Amino acid sequence: MQTLSQSQLQAALGAAEDAAASPQERAEMLMEIAMGLQRRPESAQQITDAIHLYQRALELAPVAAVLLRARIGARLGTALQALPDCGDGRGVDNLERALASLQAALPALETQGTPEEAAEVELNQGLVQQALAASGRARIQDAINTYLRALRVFTREAYPQEFAILHNNLAIAYLSIPATDERSRLREALAVQSFEEVLKVINLIDHPSEYAMVNNNLGNALQVASSSHVVENHLRALAAYDEALRVRNPRDTPLEYANTISNKANVLRCLVPDAARDVSQADLRDPLADALALVREAHQLFTRHGDAHKAQLMSQATAEIEAELAQRRQLAN
Incomplete structure (x- = not known):
């Protein structure tokens, strides 16, 4: 079951009061109905209805049915976690309720459930904690x-989907910590490693949008990573952006494409011409000129699609690159 009308919801609740079934059976039935409703919700109301069913199931479930x-x-x-944030302040409250519910469930699942059940709770708990940390x-x-x-539990071989989700969010979490201590370089390296782990289980054919997103994020992580191999990291970042651009294009994904080419332009601005010669499938005799072409294209796309803030950033970048190129021409003369 994927959707319930209000009449169906009331019928489900009424069936749960059937005295012919035990309280545990009724609680199990409500949980199953709620899970079906939650699986592919078509509105926030359906998530709210699922929450109501879960709460009623908890009221019916015997204390001994741990x-x-x-x-x-x-x-x-997970249902509380899925509620949309309407900007009224209740979004954080719902996440805190979700965290409390997940944390309360974990001990019994660790001792009486399966390892996968406990690990799934930990995955969702981490997602909620990460959202609350913001x-x-x-x-x-x-x-x-x-x-x-x-x-x-969620190893690459046995559970590739969960493995990829965990490593993607690990990388984002590592990068979200301000670089204020001596461990920042380690966290940056771990973020790069986690994005690379994700790319071991997703591919261009089966997961094109995810493949592009992770490669774009990997490029960003390589840009900021503190390392004695700065040029090598920049070249690896360029390769990652080029992989993302195998999916992202100005026709189908204009804003995502603009983000990636602006990120690529930022790397090109840092390259010297000699380093550019090592970049495969690119003729980068003057990386700065290539960067200028990319930021101009990104500016047009951000403007056309209504992202005024990023369009302004591209305008600033264009002016800076044009000034640097003009200075180069003066020195050459």
């Missing part, structure tokens, strides 16, 4: 630790 209550609580946490309501390090625990 594992069932943990499973219901875990699903309730508003200062959780520690990003807690999210990282939770992801690492989940990776003990």
